């Protein structure tokens with residue numbers, strides 16, 4: 001998709017990947033409605049991005065993705081401000097093995113809700129123009145990891161859901177594409193908290209003592225590496241059903257290149 005003139009909705013955009021993806025789209029001439037549960041972080045990012053790209057190009061909305069009404073309001077506010085939605089990025093996520101039910105709510109249920117809401121708004125029958133939905137999974141959506149079992153389950157779920165909808169001829173006929181991004185370890189606050197504990201000092205992964213060894217073995221990507229892959233997906237002529245993994249050793253690699261189910 002050509003990004004210039006398009007409108008994107010991004011969840012979890014106050015910091016980390018969400019903020020970097022917002023900036024990358026703005027740089028290419030899109031308008032961005034980004035959201036987060038973190039109001040002060042969101043307002044700070046709004047201020048920085050508006051200074052660079054103009055007040056009329058970027059808009060922050062407070063949205064806890066686990067609250068259906070707030071999620072619906074995010075779409076309403078984007079449509080009211082920018083009149084259309086062409087790109088949806090379900091990026092908000094948490095890593096918290098002690099709160100595995102919450103991990104399912106944020107990483108899985110909310111990602112599904114964001115996808116269904118975007119499908120509704122992008123449907124030409126509802127005044128939409130089609131579009132692209134990118135769901136942020138992880139290398140943890142492709143491989144098991146005994147220090148992150150609940151997180152791994154949610155990230156596998158994202159791939160199953162997104163790849164299945166991408167096969168649906170209905171959405172294909174509406175000009176809607178769905179793809180998944182699978183970054184490996186990347187230097188954001190999520191990684192720092194996994195290594196050192198969260199703001200309250202609680203550990204978010206099992207066996208944090210193993211972190212150093214695992215990271216030394218697998219390496220750490222930069223946010224720029226992942227943003228480059230994100231933009232590649234968005235700008236591709238057809239990204240439907242794509243699963244793009246990025247890790248330090250291999251770089252970018254498309255997975256499940258055969259997009260059909262063996263028996264269907």
Ligand SMILES: NC(=O)C1=CN([C@@H]2O[C@H](COP(=O)(O)OP(=O)(O)OC[C@H]3O[C@@H](n4cnc5c(N)ncnc54)[C@H](O)[C@@H]3O)[C@@H](O)[C@H]2O)C=CC1
Nearest residue numbers: 012016017037064065091092093138183185186188189190
């Ligand atoms: N950092 C890493 O190594 C990797 C991260 N990911 C995924 O990338 C996505 C972004 O992660 P990072 O930028 O690294 O993390 P981060 O922790 O820096 O940013 C996540 C953002 O999501 C927001 N958020 C959390 N719960 C929310 C909720 N209920 N409603 C709305 N916003 C909420 C947070 O306030 C924060 O601004 C997540 O889905 C994560 O699972 C995937 C692979 C690797």
Ligand SMILES: CCCCC/C=C\C=C\C(=O)C/C=C\C/C=C\CCCC(=O)O
Nearest residue numbers: 138139140143145184185191194211214
């Ligand atoms: C050991 C330190 C754990 C820190 C975890 C912090 C953030 C991780 C976010 C992720 O999304 C996890 C990404 C990848 C891990 C999953 C599988 C690792 C195996 C990948 C491989 O073999 O290349």
